[in-house]
Amino acid sequence: MTGPKTAGGYSRIQTQKRAAIFAAALEIFARHGLRGASLEAIAAEADMSKQNLLYYFDGKEAIFVELIQQLTDLWLEPLAQIDPAGEPVAEVLAYVQRKLVMSQNHPRESRLFATEILQGVPHIKHLYEGPMKAMVDRTVALLQTWMDAGQIRAVDPHDLLFSIWANTQHYADFSAQINLIKPMTREERYANAERFLTDMYRALLVVQD
Amino acid sequence: MTGPKTAGGYSRIQTQKRAAIFAAALEIFARHGLRGASLEAIAAEADMSKQNLLYYFDGKEAIFVELIQQLTDLWLEPLAQIDPAGEPVAEVLAYVQRKLVMSQNHPRESRLFATEILQGVPHIKHLYEGPMKAMVDRTVALLQTWMDAGQIRAVDPHDLLFSIWANTQHYADFSAQINLIKPMTREERYANAERFLTDMYRALLVVQD
Amino acid sequence: MTGPKTAGGYSRIQTQKRAAIFAAALEIFARHGLRGASLEAIAAEADMSKQNLLYYFDGKEAIFVELIQQLTDLWLEPLAQIDPAGEPVAEVLAYVQRKLVMSQNHPRESRLFATEILQGVPHIKHLYEGPMKAMVDRTVALLQTWMDAGQIRAVDPHDLLFSIWANTQHYADFSAQINLIKPMTREERYANAERFLTDMYRALLVVQD
Amino acid sequence: MTGPKTAGGYSRIQTQKRAAIFAAALEIFARHGLRGASLEAIAAEADMSKQNLLYYFDGKEAIFVELIQQLTDLWLEPLAQIDPAGEPVAEVLAYVQRKLVMSQNHPRESRLFATEILQGVPHIKHLYEGPMKAMVDRTVALLQTWMDAGQIRAVDPHDLLFSIWANTQHYADFSAQINLIKPMTREERYANAERFLTDMYRALLVVQD
DNA sequence: CATGAATGAGGATTCATTCAT
DNA sequence: TATGAATGAATCCTCATTCAT
Numbered sequence A, B, C, D: 001m002t003g004p005k006t007a008g009g010y011s012r013i014q015t016q017k018r019a020a021i022f023a024a025a026l027e028i029f030a031r032h033g034l035r036g037a038s039l040e041a042i043a044a045e046a047d048m049s050k051q052n053l054l055y056y057f058d059g060k061e062a063i064f065v066e067l068i069q070q071l072t073d074l075w076l077e078p079l080a081q082i083d084p085a086g087e088p089v090a091e092v093l094a095y096v097q098r099k100l101v102m103s104q105n106h107p108r109e110s111r112l113f114a115t116e117i118l119q120g121v122p123h124i125k126h127l128y129e130g131p132m133k134a135m136v137d138r139t140v141a142l143l144q145t146w147m148d149a150g151q152i153r154a155v156d157p158h159d160l161l162f163s164i165w166a167n168t169q170h171y172a173d174f175s176a177q178i179n180l181i182k183p184m185t186r187e188e189r190y191a192n193a194e195r196f197l198t199d200m201y202r203a204l205l206v207v208q209d
Numbered sequence E: 001c002a003t004g005a006a007t008g009a010g011g012a013t014t015c016a017t018t019c020a021t
Numbered sequence F: 001t002a003t004g005a006a007t008g009a010a011t012c013c014t015c016a017t018t019c020a021t
Helices: A012-036 A039-045 A051-057 A060-080 A089-104 A107-118 A125-148 A159-171 A175-181 A186-205 B012-036 B039-045 B050-056 B060-080 B088-107 B107-118 B123-146 B157-173 B175-181 B186-204 C013-034 C039-045 C050-056 C060-080 C088-105 C107-118 C127-149 C157-173 C175-181 C184-205 D012-036 D039-045 D050-056 D059-079 D088-105 D107-118 D126-149 D158-171 D177-180 D187-205
Strands: none
Touching: A012 A051, A012 A175, A039 A051, A039 A060, A039 D126, A060 A089, A060 A107, A060 A125, A089 A107, A089 A159, A089 A186, A107 A159, A107 B107, A107 B157, A107 B175, A125 A159, A125 B175, A159 A175, A159 A186, A159 B107, A159 B157, A159 B186, A175 B107, A175 B123, A175 B157, A186 B157, A186 B186, B012 B039, B012 B050, B012 B060, B039 B050, B039 B060, B039 C107, B050 D177, B060 B088, B060 B107, B060 B123, B060 C088, B060 D126, B088 B107, B088 B186, B107 B175, B123 B157, B157 B175, B157 D012, B175 C157, B175 D059, B186 D050, C013 C039, C013 C050, C013 C060, C013 C107, C013 D012, C013 D050, C039 C050, C039 C060, C039 C175, C060 C088, C060 C127, C088 C157, C088 C184, C107 C157, C107 D107, C107 D158, C157 C175, C157 C184, C157 D107, C157 D158, C157 D187, C175 D050, C175 D107, C175 D126, C184 D158, C184 D187, D012 D039, D012 D050, D012 D059, D039 D059, D059 D088, D059 D107, D059 D126, D088 D107, D088 D158, D088 D187, D107 D158, D126 D158, D158 D177, D158 D187
């Protein structure tokens, strides 16, 4: 037995260790990327030996893949919460805000995700063809309905989504740049951002008579 | 060291070879990142031997740094072209468009830049403290003037810039994601994007009476 | 150590498990050699955990040694059945046939044995100095008696034995080569071989007037 | 460039180093098998660093495969020298003798080859389907002709070849066993063997009126 | 200018084995 | 009797880089 990979469920200690490894891996991967990260570094961060780490995972890439798959859920959550029955403009603005909060609270997760996409999504293509696409399609259809009903301005719904992703994630993914250009506390930064993005998307979406 | 690094200028053949190496390095770095790229791969792409490559550059990192420094100019160019004497809204929209064209024509450069920022700008901090900051400050000041004069809507000028960067670069940097979610020809993609972004920033910036 | 190695005899369950391990080990060792085989593989083949396996044996080498010691008996059996009172040529030919049947029915055992000898008999030297040598010496003496009496042709009795071993075991040990050169069902193969070897050794041994 | 593997030909130093590596690898592989051998050991035997060794070869298995391919030629040589126009019995006996000399002079090569076959010929199947099969087929046809003409006794020609291989190689491959059973100088051993095998195959092949 | 040769440092895995339960 | 957890020792291999020519 090389490890607990065979079992269907995980014991308490397994769950704990795996969580510790995920946390460490997130830290290291977000900082150095998949290739740049070393098992040694992850193991050190997780306060265990490299071999013990390999007892729980099949290898570096396996950790990466499992980790990034988990992030997908995190990423989709704010989207899932859009209420079709809500007030359209408010719903979109609330989504923007949720995404922004996510960036604020999970910047490393966001950067890890960004790295994967920048490299061409080599590890999670299947997620895009499955759950991700389904959720996006649902949302696009909803936005289209609202546009057709004249409840929000008619623009390309895909581009609208892309824009929201770009804007909200930017504050996490490119924070190094932002901090060099305009140093600021994180709280101020995100308060500002929320104000700005709310203004922008309200201006865009509210239908003028 | 017998290499050309001692001289003040470069001979014709040196310039040629360096250009070939830069082109190859851009290709490889954009695809695999700094750590993921191997000298071997760059050398192969540039059609020369690894050692010959090292005759022209001090090492992998040296290539990367010189390369990314060059990109800064490219990146700043659209910003430099904003005309303080022009019509404010039109000037900003033209800037958006120039950035978008840049993304369309230089996606690898954009991704390389994004990688560097994602990793925390470890190699070009000095550029941000120098030319980059100067240009950004100038632009922010100009935007502020226009806002104070009521010529464009008053928002945080930094956030406005961040938003433009995020939106325009997103189509290059995250194209893998975009293509998975909504496959499209590049031309259509960017035509759509231009329409959307123009709509959005006009809605944002035009001052309502 | 809580294992069963302390006791003088083995309980029923111990005997069963040990047999299962021997069977699995034979399979794996014959396929990959001592070094090439992994405890993991043997454990999987025996349908138990690596640790449980180590509860019954002191280690990989211990399994190997015990296993190969058992094979010695198998290997010597045909030799022991030579009847000093029998008709000499017939006795030798019958021995050839028994060895051939052994090869046919126990090819993995034969290969395992061959591997050990090829590596220089690192694990069972003592057997050669003990029971094996005794049995061989007995047989050589018997053959010499028959030769002295003119009942079989006078050749070097050791070389005769070596030849019989080489010829009969060849069909098991080098079956991969044989099958590549001349594919055939196992039954045909051994029927052919028996005919050929009988012809050869009869031609060799029968004394011409 | 990771090494000289790309070129069509080899420079002097390359040829020398490769030869040294082959010699060392033969020694180590013959003693420990493919899995049991370590690059470290081969490098030490060849008096060079592990990395230098890897500069010349792609890896352990690559060395093994190239080495064993070379052995094939050695192995086939005695077979190629059988003269279709010669006296049949003498030709076969001369072949037996050549194979025996080969075993005497190249025991490690013989053992290495034996190891590969014992493991099921995992690395040189293609050789069997190509040059090896051709040469064997040619010889079998020749033997059959001689048998049909009544010049040697009619037996299965394949079995005859297998027998010659088994007998001659046995003295190299299983020398450890032989030496334990009957210690002897190498010269005596092979002189004995030659006498015995000549007797046996002459007895087998000479046609009785 | 160019390249063949060589190497040191690092990094991922494998695997037998120990230990506690 | 059985197994989950952990580890030390090897071992293969990659890769940037140096050196000599």
